[in-house]
Amino acid sequence: MTKLVQNLNRLRSEIDEKGVKLVAVSKYHPVDMLREVYDAGQRIFGESHVQELEEKQKVLPSDIEWHFIGHLQTNKVKYIAPYISLIHAVDTLKLLREIDRQAEKAGRTIDCLLQVHVAKEETKYGFLPDELRLMLDEGEWRQFSHARICGLMCMATNTDDEQQIRSEFNEVHQLFDELKARHFSTIATFSELSMGMSEDYKIAIEAGSTMIRVGSLIFGERIY
Numbered sequence: 001m002t003k004l005v006q007n008l009n010r011l012r013s014e015i016d017e018k019g020v021k022l023v024a025v026s027k028y029h030p031v032d033m034l035r036e037v038y039d040a041g042q043r044i045f046g047e048s049h050v051q052e053l054e055e056k057q058k059v060l061p062s063d064i065e066w067h068f069i070g071h072l073q074t075n076k077v078k079y080i081a082p083y084i085s086l087i088h089a090v091d092t093l094k095l096l097r098e099i100d101r102q103a104e105k106a107g108r109t110i111d112c113l114l115q116v117h118v119a120k121e122e123t124k125y126g127f128l129p130d131e132l133r134l135m136l137d138e139g140e141w142r143q144f145s146h147a148r149i150c151g152l153m154c155m156a157t158n159t160d161d162e163q164q165i166r167s168e169f170n171e172v173h174q175l176f177d178e179l180k181a182r183h184f185s186t187i188a189t190f191s192e193l194s195m196g197m198s199e200d201y202k203i204a205i206e207a208g209s210t211m212i213r214v215g216s217l218i219f220g221e222r223i224y
Helices: 003-018 031-039 050-059 074-080 093-106 129-138 162-183 201-206
Strands: 021-025 044-047 065-068 086-090 110-116 147-154 192-194 211-214
Touching: 003 021, 003 031, 003 201, 031 044, 031 050, 044 050, 050 065, 050 074, 074 093, 086 093, 086 147, 093 110, 093 147, 110 129, 129 162, 147 162, 162 192, 162 201, 192 211, 201 211
Parallel strands: 021 044, 021 211, 044 065, 065 086, 086 110, 110 147, 147 192
Antiparallel strands: none
């Protein structure tokens, strides 16, 4: 058994009993490494650059569930709309609108997560909690029949302060519960909370994450 497969199995054994989905963050890693993880049973892969995703999607098995986990420009949506399974980081109404438009063109419904900005870092994208409340209250999203809002996503502050990380994840979980009750109480597909990466996934799971995005713990450090 290779180190890559050992890494994957160790992580799986830890999270499977909790019912948490694993997104294997494969950006910057070569196709042969993805194929090795695929052959070990992993089916969800996360990429954050459209061109790299396009190249991998063309040569890897068709039953892979591709997730776009990075900042997505509206003019790039059309390239991934025909096959993307989940877009994690919808950070503006404009982007959600474009996803709906391109998904309709592709004859698909694309699942989306709304990115919440709670980290104490200006470089992070996402809706501030009050901005997200206002956007949902205004209701344009209800007109979209091809972009389906399935939950929230966030990135915690890059810090060694576990209490701060836990506080941020808990804040997003509370916001999820609030929005579920307010806008999605009859929509069963609003069920995902994408929180946690290699450094903080254990805290995220404790805070109610349903989906973690892990790269380096599986693939090792990026090669470039």
